[in-house]
Each structure stands twice: as C-alpha cells, then as structure tokens.
Amino acid sequence: MRNGRSRTACDVAMRYLYTAIRTNPPAQVFAQLAFGFALADADPRFVGVNIAAPEHDPVAVRDYALHMQMIAFLKARHPKVQLSLHAGELTLGLVPSRDLSFHIRDAVQIAGARRIGHGIDIAYETDAPALLAQMARDQVVVEINLTSNAVILGVKGSDHPLSLYREAGVPVVLSTDDEGVSRSDMTNEYLRAVTEQGLRYADLKQIVRNGLHYSFLPGDSLWQDRPGGARAAACVSMDAPGCGAWLAKNVKAAAQARLERDLQAFEAGHLEEPLDLRVGSTVRI
Structure with a gap:
C-alpha cells in the first residue's frame, strides 16, 4: 500500500505474442513470420508466434496449407519459439465444406502448434475423434473465445464446441480474442462460460489454472x-x-x-x- 492505495496494478507483467497476417501475399507472410521467429528468439518479452486475420478470406483459404509449411520450416530453425495459432475459426457457410476438414489438424500436426486459437470447426475435421485424442494426449490447449465466436461466427450456446473439447479431455483456457474488437473483457468471458455454457466453480478453477500452466511464461x-x-x-x-x-x-x-x-x-x-x-x-x- 502507498498513500492508502493498492499497488496491485504495478504487479501486471506484459508479454507479447508476435502475429503475422494471413491475408497478405505469400512472400510478405513469410517475411513477417521469419521476423517474428527471430524476434521471439532474441527478445524474451516476445513469448511466441501466431498467425491471424479472417481465416475465411479467399487469400487465407488459398494459402492455408502453404502458411503451415512456412511455420514448420521456421520452427525447425527456431525450435525454442512457441506457437499459438488461430486455426479453425470457421463454420458452415463461410467456406466450402472441404476447408473445414483440416485447418486444426494441419496447425497441430504440420506447424506444431501448442495452442490453438478458436478451434470452432473441430467437429468437421477429418477423423475428429482421433484428432481430439491426440490433442488431449499431447496437451494442445484450445483458447476459447466465447464473445468473439458469437459476434463474428454466430456460434454460441450448445453450438459451441467447448463442451466437446472438455469431454475429450483437451485442455482449454478462456480468452477475449481481441478486447478492442469484441468490446469484451475476461470477466465477461467467465460470466458467459457460466451463463451460456453451464460451467461451475470447479470448472472455472481448472480453467484459470490451465491459463498459467499452458502459458508461454x-x-x-x-x-x-x-x-x-x-x-x-x-x-x-x-x-x-x-x-x-x-x-x-x-x-x-x-x-x-x-x-x-x-x-x-x-x-x-x-x-x-x-x-x-x-x-x-x-x-x-
């Protein structure tokens, strides 16, 4: 305490996840990724690399497999850099059904992601039970973004795969995706987890523990x-x-x-x- 005021805010520590934009031309995406891997290797404030932007964008759809190969190539040269990749932020009607069948799988099995952002299309992935079993076994965590998924994809309530991941034993954490876009905060995400997904205190306790255990600290x-x-x-x-x-x-x-x-x-x-x-x-x- 100082002058009667709590200094809790002074205990906040910032870390950064470098993000490449998947809707740019391939050469530019590769340059962004290469810079991100080098930066995360050199500066401990940057804890890993991500790739984001609308996954249903025509360029993102066309180049998705290429992007995963780029990341795998760079990961082999920077093995200590952690990966948290937005993958499977898709649902029926956004892309042809064939493009719902491999995005999470490729992020995990080709790129080597340890965390998956969104993961909404998991039920449409080829051999989803085997993929879920692998993610549970290897503790590949899924970042659940309830507000973002409801606003951007219209996926909420029982349509959201949160319960599917939990039943399969895949570790999950709660995330806002982007507070500035969704106008949400973590308190609201936990509230939605209770009111829309039926989670109870024991579930929330496990999730908040997951948030640190699977972090890149x-x-x-x-x-x-x-x-x-x-x-x-x-x-x-x-x-x-x-x-x-x-x-x-x-x-x-x-x-x-x-x-x-x-x-x-x-x-x-x-x-x-x-x-x-x-x-x-x-x-x-």
Whole structure:
C-alpha cells in the first residue's frame, strides 16, 4: 500500500505474442513470420508466434496449407519459439465444406502448434475423434473465445464446441480474442462460460489454472503434469525447504503459486465447505 492505495496494478507483467497476417501475399507472410521467429528468439518479452486475420478470406483459404509449411520450416530453425495459432475459426457457410476438414489438424500436426486459437470447426475435421485424442494426449490447449465466436461466427450456446473439447479431455483456457474488437473483457468471458455454457466453480478453477500452466511464461510449472494434479517435487508443500528459492528461478511456477494462494484465500472467504477439486473430481457447486 502507498498513500492508502493498492499497488496491485504495478504487479501486471506484459508479454507479447508476435502475429503475422494471413491475408497478405505469400512472400510478405513469410517475411513477417521469419521476423517474428527471430524476434521471439532474441527478445524474451516476445513469448511466441501466431498467425491471424479472417481465416475465411479467399487469400487465407488459398494459402492455408502453404502458411503451415512456412511455420514448420521456421520452427525447425527456431525450435525454442512457441506457437499459438488461430486455426479453425470457421463454420458452415463461410467456406466450402472441404476447408473445414483440416485447418486444426494441419496447425497441430504440420506447424506444431501448442495452442490453438478458436478451434470452432473441430467437429468437421477429418477423423475428429482421433484428432481430439491426440490433442488431449499431447496437451494442445484450445483458447476459447466465447464473445468473439458469437459476434463474428454466430456460434454460441450448445453450438459451441467447448463442451466437446472438455469431454475429450483437451485442455482449454478462456480468452477475449481481441478486447478492442469484441468490446469484451475476461470477466465477461467467465460470466458467459457460466451463463451460456453451464460451467461451475470447479470448472472455472481448472480453467484459470490451465491459463498459467499452458502459458508461454519461462521456467518450470508448479504442476508435474496437468494443473491441479501432483506438484513439482521442489514445492510439494509451499513451506518445503528450498521451495521459495525454486520459485524465484521459475517465473511460471511463481505466478502459479500466487494464484494458488489467491484461490485459497477466496475459498476461505466465500465457500462454506472445502472442496476436493483435484483433477478427475466430479464435485460441482
């Protein structure tokens, strides 16, 4: 506290995801991607590379496979650079049905994306069950953008594939896509998840943990495998000897430790009974 005012805002840390524009001519897209990979390799403020712009644009449709090959080519030369690719931001009526069958698959299997933005056309992908199983096994996370998908694609409620991803065990996070375009914020995205998708507190807790575990923050995770499961050996208990020093060396784990303390404080003040919210728990409130 300083002068009676909270300094919480001063704790906000910014990271950047470099984004190439998929509607430009191929040579320009490649130049943008090459610059983005080099930038992310050289500047730790840039945590990864993305490709965006309307996926149903004629140029984006025509060059989609080429773009994935470009990204794979550059990823092989910059293996430490992380990829979060907008893929599958499509629905019936926007593009011919054949173009609904491979965008997410190519982003995962050819480009090597660790995060998928939108992923709306998953049910139309060739052999969708096998693709979902792979994404669940490899923990390829899907960024769910409820407001954006409702406004831009008209996909909402039971038509949205959020429940499909969750039932398949694919990790998901909530995102705004673009606050300036959608006029939305993260609070509204969580509200929509509850009111439109039927998520409960246990679901939201898992999603907020996912947000840090699958982020591109540097360092090890607080969790050995999936968030909410077994903790890293150094911090099985927050009071364990050496835990503080280990957290100081791992930015991601330190952020997760702060989240766990915040969740514990929230639950102590707002929940009447303690909940067992471990991975696999069926408790819902």
